[in-house]
Amino acid sequence: MNTYLLFKSLHLIAVISWMAGLLYLPRIFVYHAENNSEENICEIFKTMERKLYFYIMTPAMSLSWLFGLLLIHSIGFQQLGQTWMLLKLLFVIILTSYHFYLGRLLSQFNTGNNKHSHKFYRYINEIPTILLILIIFVVIFKPI
Numbered sequence: 704m705n706t707y708l709l710f711k712s713l714h715l716i717a718v719i720s721w722m723a724g725l726l727y728l729p730r731i732f733v734y735h736a737e738n739n740s741e742e743n744i745c746e747i748f749k750t751m752e753r754k755l756y757f758y759i760m761t762p763a764m765s766l767s768w769l770f771g772l773l774l775i776h777s778i779g780f781q782q783l784g785q786t787w788m789l790l791k792l793l794f795v796i797i798l799t800s801y802h803f804y805l806g807r808l809l810s811q812f813n814t815g816n817n818k819h820s821h822k823f824y825r826y827i828n829e830i831p832t833i834l835l836i837l838i839i840f841v842v843i844f845k846p847i
Contacts, residue, residue: 706773706777707774707777707778710770710773710774710777711770711774713766713770714766714767714770714771714773714774717763717764717766717767717769717770718763718767720759720760720763720766721760721763721764721766721767721802722831722835723759724755724756724759724760724763725760725798725801725802725805725831726828726831726832727755728752728755728756728760728805728809729805729824729825729827729828730824730828731748731751731752731755732752732808732812732819732821732824733821733824733825733828734748734821735748735749735752735812735817736817736819736820736821736823736824737821739817745812748812749812749813752809752812753809753813756805756806756809760802760805761802761806764799764802767795768795768799771795775788785845785847786847787841787842787845787846787847790841790847791838791841791842794834794837794838794841795838797834798831798834798835798838801830801831801834
């Protein structure tokens with residue numbers, strides 16, 4: 704079996720799962736912020752947010768990194784010297800930082816300390832989409 708193709712397939716599955724969570728969690732935050740005064744609804748949102756973040760997004764992020772690093776190992780670490788690869792890694796590090804920032808926002812909702820409006824969450828919901836587009840174009844076209 705070709706381990707490169709196996710790692711690539713598993714990497715793509717993990718990335719798709721991670722991206723689904725990165726796109727969906729801020730959307731739940733939008734609805735949570737809009738209904739912040741209704742206790743029963745807030746409890747439902749807190750459960751949804753917690754399960755999405757800890758049971759889907761964080762394992763998917765970890766697996767994305769694991770299989771991504773295994774892919775780099777498969778093709779050789781000298782690939783890290785290529786500008787397109789460095790650019791991709793930069794975008795993935797930003798995406799990972801965004802993931803942990805969402806975790807911080809999740810904690811604020813859980814403690815009742817949300818400081819942002821639903822409009823804020825609508826805006827930050829665009830960040831993973833932009834990064835995903837940049838990552839795909841850099842990987843496919845290797846422009847640099």
